[in-house]
Amino acid sequence: MSNLTKWLEDKLLALNVTDTMARPDGFTRLSFTKEEKAAHIQFEQIAAELGLKTYQDQAGNCWAVWEVDPSASTIAMGSHLDTVDCGGGYDGVAGVLTALTAVKGLQDIGFHPIKNIAVICFIAEESARFGVSTIGSKAITGQLKLKEMEAIKDRNGIKMKQAMTDYGLDWESIEAAVLSLDSLESFIELHIEQGMELQETGAEIGIVKGIACPVRLVITAKGMANHTGTTRMHQRQDAFVAIAPLVNFVQEEALKVNEKSEVPLVATVSTIRLHPNAMNVIPGEVELGIDIRSVDDRLKRDFAENIRTFVSELEVKKQIRIGVKTLVDNDSVKMDNIMHAKLTQASKTIGYETLSMNSGAGHDVMNMAANWPAGLIFIPCKDGLSHHPREFASIESLEKGTKVMMTFLQQEAGEPI
């Protein structure tokens, strides 16, 4: 299979619009930017090489279809090409690359599918730019709340509507990207694990059972801005001093929960906005963003409740108003049992050490799973590092993932024996 190795190496670079994967600042392709567009253009070119029919839907997702019979059903695969700031070249890319490579591999061995096979390159999966994730797959599955999104701004004050329009989309038509349930038969996504379970257990392939969706809280502490030089220590209402203990509380409480619980939980104070954030002004207002995840929904909600209790105590103790807002609270998503079994079987048939596991991160497949039987394949990534310039998955792992997808497609879209 050395022709696939070379192809994977080449197309990994192409989809990342780069000539080397060793980039100190990693890759920055934020949603609806010209950088994301440039990657989509690479996707279309590779698809064209494979003789696939390509088009962009109303939401900006790129499709490449190996169409054998318009009246036959369609099996879809895919992931995304956008990244966070200074992210890695595998998160998202791995899924798009292996889907295209699976098609290439099947063509190379002369496979003739009896169903259509589609590769979807979802737009705007990462929440890095607008705080909203998986926009493309939400659009396809009718889960997009476009009205609520219209006014959301990025860090430069650009509204999402403007960004999508600038990308070449017609705001009024975006919701028309939604697919009827009979458009697809099933969907699979391959993704780098972004964790250390595969590496630690030595498994080569992970087949995901459930995806932990986050509870996200925004905590706002309001003190009193004042001059740092003239306001005595005992006369202050410093919002940062008041709320800072929460950062360590979240870390320590999460460690405690994991000592007791078999199902893991993670919790992070990942964002802060300090007002006015000036050297000579006491922080008058602080906003913290907290991300809490576990496939055990009760565990994560109890944790959020713990935070609320701690914050109420801080409010009394520090004499500062603190508000808690729930930004996101979704149930965890279970992958389809039958798809899980089929993918596990495909992986084991080839002889790969296969692990049934959960995902701590959300992916486009979450949205797809609401409408179609869906499966998620994990490949290892070095030291679990992701959203980071040193994110890394080996070509060997990408090839193994590709083979699982090929085997699955042969079973699902092959001539009945």
Added chain:
Amino acid sequence: MSNLTKWLEDKLLALNVTDTMARPDGFTRLSFTKEEKAAHIQFEQIAAELGLKTYQDQAGNCWAVWEVDPSASTIAMGSHLDTVDCGGGYDGVAGVLTALTAVKGLQDIGFHPIKNIAVICFIAEESARFGVSTIGSKAITGQLKLKEMEAIKDRNGIKMKQAMTDYGLDWESIEAAVLSLDSLESFIELHIEQGMELQETGAEIGIVKGIACPVRLVITAKGMANHTGTTRMHQRQDAFVAIAPLVNFVQEEALKVNEKSEVPLVATVSTIRLHPNAMNVIPGEVELGIDIRSVDDRLKRDFAENIRTFVSELEVKKQIRIGVKTLVDNDSVKMDNIMHAKLTQASKTIGYETLSMNSGAGHDVMNMAANWPAGLIFIPCKDGLSHHPREFASIESLEKGTKVMMTFLQQEAGEPI
């Protein structure tokens, strides 16, 4: 003196370019913006009403001179009209307003000075936009390091050179604003206290002995950015979790120092930059800005040393690299003893309860004091609140401040008896 009361009320609004002082969002006139320019234009108009000669120097400071004899010496007064974001309408304005009003008051009583009297409206006193303070008075006194400032950017990426050029200044000529030592005889500034000592002691006027200049540190903690959903709690190198205890350490240590020391010290973690500051990424890098002030230079330097020690301990304990950089470390500035005595006498002569005190905040007078005998008059501001929309000083206090300045000028620039 009711004509001065009305004048103060009117010109307070004029210099703030507003028709009401009750503005929920306060005043935002950042350095070198059209908002600062608009206030300077008001200054020139009021000065013209008083028949003063006005001009803008090469650095953008506005001058209004009651010129009686070009060969006579000049006594100067002044402050600034720029503000922080959402600041108050008295910080800076009070000094410019009372200086103009002192001239008006002297004209009204038919006073004929034998020396020239200048009112200076300094440009860009606040560090809110570029992190550099008192640019105008630094220019006049030859303390401006223009080369170092050229590339400093504001939050919108605009370089200081660009901002000054857009303001109408000629970059190459700015340093020519420096004055020879014989240009002025002395300088006084009036400012709101921005603290609570006058209010607490019931004093009507404060005469400042020394100004506490800050030690400013930047602390950088470098952990490892990673996905919040997939990185187990015990596998993390969260830079925010590592450095957060410093926020409360600074507050608690400063409280302790004040219990032991007669000279007060203030210390504040006032800025933060979290990278990447995204909901789904563990903070990989955190930068904290700390502002430490005391007129006792040893006290503030010992405090900075304490922070270094604590941070070294954190580094070992949390296994995260933490760097400490000294951004600013200037000696405190002593006001001229003779000027202090003269202003104190002027205030007591009128019968005001007068307090000899220190300033926790820096002002343009710090720079002026390096070249000329200089004095600083404080008037009370409500609850010490400053850099805040609810900053407030009464017209009565402004009038008392004006009278102190008038008395001083009568003594210094009157006909010898």
